[in-house]
Each structure stands twice: as C-alpha cells, then as structure tokens.
Amino acid sequence: MARTTEENADRVEIALIAGRCGTSSTELKAILGTSEARAEDARSLVSRRAARLGPLHPFAASGSHVSLSSEAPGYRALLALSHLVGDREVAHGNRVLDWLVVRAMRRLLGEPCVVVNFAWPPAVTHSPRPPEFPAAVRWLGEQLGLAVGAGYRPPARQDGGVDIVAAREFAGSVKASPTLLIQTTISRKIREKARDVDLGLWRTWIDLSPAAQTCLAVPFDVVATDLDELHRTGVVTLDRMRLAELLDSPDIWEGREGQSAIRWVDEVLSDRAVEWFS
Structure with a gap:
C-alpha cells in the first residue's frame, strides 16, 4: 500500500x-x-x-x-511517537504520550486545574490509582472532589477508555467547570478509539457535569475527513499540530523527566532514520 x-x-x-x-x-x-x-x-x-x-x-x-x-522538542516527540516499532518501544511511547498530554492539559485549561493520570496498568504509569476498577473510580472521584455514583463498576474493567481526566478548578472546585475525559493513543484507528469512552456510563460512576466532554489525543496528524467526523460527534481532538501548540513552554523539558524524554525521542528518530534510509 x-x-x-x-x-x-x-x-x-x-x-x-x-x-x-x-x-x-x-x-x-x-x-x-x-x-x-x-x-x-x-x-x-x-x-x-x-x-x-x-x-x-x-x-x-x-x-x-x-x-x-x-529544536522544537514537543514536535519532535510527537513525530517520534507516530512511528514506534516493537512492543517495548510502544509501551514506553505510551507513557511518554501520557506525560506530554498531562502537560498539554495544564496549558489548555490554565491553572489551577486538576489533571489525573487514570491509565491502566497504574504500575506502568507510576500512578497512585488503585489497580482495581471499582476502587480506582472512587479514588478518581476523590481527586476531582466529585461524588461517586451508584452505577455498577465491573471489576474486570481497566480504565473505561479513559487515560487522563482534566478539569479546570474555580474557587477550589471542578463542579460546573470544563472537564475532559481523555483517551490517549498511538493507534491510527481513531474512529474506534473515539468510541471507547462512554460518557453515559461514566456519569453513573462519577457526578460529572453534563457539559463534560470526551477528548482524543494522538501524536500524528488527523486528516480532514476524520476531523470532520470527530467534530460532529463532539469529540475534542488534539492531534500533532494542536498538541505541539500546547507544548510550547521550555519548562516542560527541564528536570530529569524532561531530559530523559528528549534522549528517548532522539534515539527513536535516529533508529527510524537508520531503518528507513540505510
């Protein structure tokens, strides 16, 4: 092809x-x-x-x-994340993508905001969320300061399609505030991924505002036809160009995590160049 x-x-x-x-x-x-x-x-x-x-x-x-x-480290990272090879590289790339999206959400929503990594398994993402889904939902409600609903939370579920939850905080509360339930993915099957988060179900689990929205965050360009469909189905879409605009602060790359991410990105880009052009 x-x-x-x-x-x-x-x-x-x-x-x-x-x-x-x-x-x-x-x-x-x-x-x-x-x-x-x-x-x-x-x-x-x-x-x-x-x-x-x-x-x-x-x-x-x-x-x-x-x-x-x-240098444009944000764009380079998203470029590398669009072309991962092998299970090990993909697993690490998923963690890097989540790390970037958490920081992009803080830029998008402004401070103060609450940004929670809900991805499964939590041991891989180094998140303090409980591994069992029912307990994890209760924990998420506590992080957001929202009541937990009476809806049945299947123990076999992992993350209900949600990798990150982000909400703007006003006067110490996220109630009636912009709230996003975010699916991050390196998969190109974005139409299927966009349907992973069922807001109706989530509202039975946590007292989310009716204005809460789903969000899809991907490291590649979303073509115009797919973007039109996501627009009409109400999915906030953050693709490479949009995420790059949100990763404009040099502060993101300071410290151990930022420098480690840059080194990994450089390795991936170098590996792809060798594989494709040697």
Whole structure:
C-alpha cells in the first residue's frame, strides 16, 4: 500500500533531522522511493506545517526550501511517537504520550486545574490509582472532589477508555467547570478509539457535569475527513499540530523527566532514520 502524503512528510522530516538528505526534488524522490510529484507533495506539507507552527516546528520554510531551524522538542516527540516499532518501544511511547498530554492539559485549561493520570496498568504509569476498577473510580472521584455514583463498576474493567481526566478548578472546585475525559493513543484507528469512552456510563460512576466532554489525543496528524467526523460527534481532538501548540513552554523539558524524554525521542528518530534510509 502506498504511503500517504502525511507519512511521506514525516519521513522527510526524520531524514532532514538525521541529515540523510537535502530538500531538492531529486533527493526527496530518492529518499522516499516515490514519484517526483509525491515527493513534492510531501515537501509542500512539511512547509505548511512549518508555516503554521513557526518556531514550534523544527524547520523553517522559504518558498520550496526547507531548513532545520529549531529544536522544537514537543514536535519532535510527537513525530517520534507516530512511528514506534516493537512492543517495548510502544509501551514506553505510551507513557511518554501520557506525560506530554498531562502537560498539554495544564496549558489548555490554565491553572489551577486538576489533571489525573487514570491509565491502566497504574504500575506502568507510576500512578497512585488503585489497580482495581471499582476502587480506582472512587479514588478518581476523590481527586476531582466529585461524588461517586451508584452505577455498577465491573471489576474486570481497566480504565473505561479513559487515560487522563482534566478539569479546570474555580474557587477550589471542578463542579460546573470544563472537564475532559481523555483517551490517549498511538493507534491510527481513531474512529474506534473515539468510541471507547462512554460518557453515559461514566456519569453513573462519577457526578460529572453534563457539559463534560470526551477528548482524543494522538501524536500524528488527523486528516480532514476524520476531523470532520470527530467534530460532529463532539469529540475534542488534539492531534500533532494542536498538541505541539500546547507544548510550547521550555519548562516542560527541564528536570530529569524532561531530559530523559528528549534522549528517548532522539534515539527513536535516529533508529527510524537508520531503518528507513540505510
């Protein structure tokens, strides 16, 4: 199956970051193993991404020329997370994605806010949530300061489709405040993933506002047709370009966790360059 323009654009970005090619049509055609027209489509998309994000994108575009211009760690992380290989890499990538989305939520909602990592298994995410679902829901209610409902909470459930819960806090309360139940995923099956969170069920478990919304956070670009469907079904969607805008603070990357994430991202991007272009 032929790669999409988005996938080819990602390959161009990874090749440029790794210094594997220049930006001429001949070089891009060779590195992608595709037609000149498809190579030009990929370069054009890279240019549009760079123009939209500015310094939050690793490249600067001038006409048909694209050049490496900034570190843009948020964008690089999301690019790496879009192309993971093997169970070990995927497992670590899921943790990194959750880590990034927690920080993006704080930027989106502003402070003070409550952001809770509810993903399962908690031992992997280093979350203090209880591993059993009924107890985990009670714990989540306590974190949010919301009453727990009488709805049956099946012990066999893991996280009810919810990896992160984020709510804006006003005067010490999240009641009647913007609240998001977030599914984070590196899976490309976003239509199925968007249906994982059943708000009706969740409202029987926790006293959520009727205004609470589901949110899908992914590290890749969501194409326009899928974005239209998610828009019409009321799913707040944070794809690579949107998340990159929320990961604009250099403070995110300070400290042990941030530096560890940067090193891991660089390793993934380097590995993909070797696998694809050697």
